[in-house]
């Protein structure tokens with residue numbers, strides 16, 4: 645038996661996903677230790693959200709498996725879910741509820757206190773607008789509320805799907821700070837992003853997906869050493885190869 649202490653928090657082993665004959669992911673393997681941050685990068689349709697949904701247990705792999713803290717979703721859903729906080733890429737908020745009511749609802753489901761709810765709102769800078777209806781929020785404010793929701797229970801692993809989408813530069817920097825704080829408190833973060841400077845500033849490791857495959861992965865330090873001044877942007881361009889297969893228009897959002 646392997647030593648438990650040596651186990652990574654997240655282990656993805658040879659994972660593949662096929663839906664209706666279309667291969668969305670193939671042969672993905674990665675590990676993430678406690679207190680580590682991994683950014684998933686890649687063009688539109690590369691498979692980032694699909695991989696995050698597999699980690700969350702929202703999709704099941706066609707091959708391979710995912711373990712969080714040694715647990716598999718298929719064997720122990722409740723304990724597995726308790727290890728995770730999730731920010732989806734798209735969410736329809738209940739109409740008519742304020743930010744406070746929305747977050748309080750999520751907190752109650754998890755048996756969390758009002759104090760923790762307040763704290764989470766403060767962490768994402770929404771305390772002052774807590775009594776405003778979420779449907780009147782801007783995209784960036786809704787993103788911050790979703791982020792607060794993912795952090796509410798302070799889970800060991802945060803899984804965030806494009807968390808900086810819609811954030812202005814100030815909140816982009818705040819996101820980087822929050823991720824660094826979470827890491828310093830021992831949380832691990834797995835997130836997808838098109839914002840390579842954010843990945844460069846907040847991640848320990850980066851995985852580039854293309855056409856459902858991990859075409860390049862390494863620590864940020866290794867990639868920066870390899871690509872020099874071009875940084876992760878050069879790594880991204882390189883990872884797309886000549887085909888730019890995932891985006892017929894050839895536009896890589898960064």
Ligand SMILES: Nc1ncnc2c1ncn2[C@@H]1O[C@H](COP(=O)(O)OP(=O)(O)OP(=O)(O)O)[C@@H](O)[C@H]1O
Nearest residue numbers: 663666668686687688689690691692693694695836
């Ligand atoms: N439920 C599904 N059924 C069939 N195909 C799907 C399904 N979900 C996603 N796909 C396809 O899988 C591929 C990967 O999609 P995914 O959303 O994971 O990409 P992504 O890297 O997150 O893209 P983006 O950067 O545009 O958000 C795409 O070709 C998409 O059309």
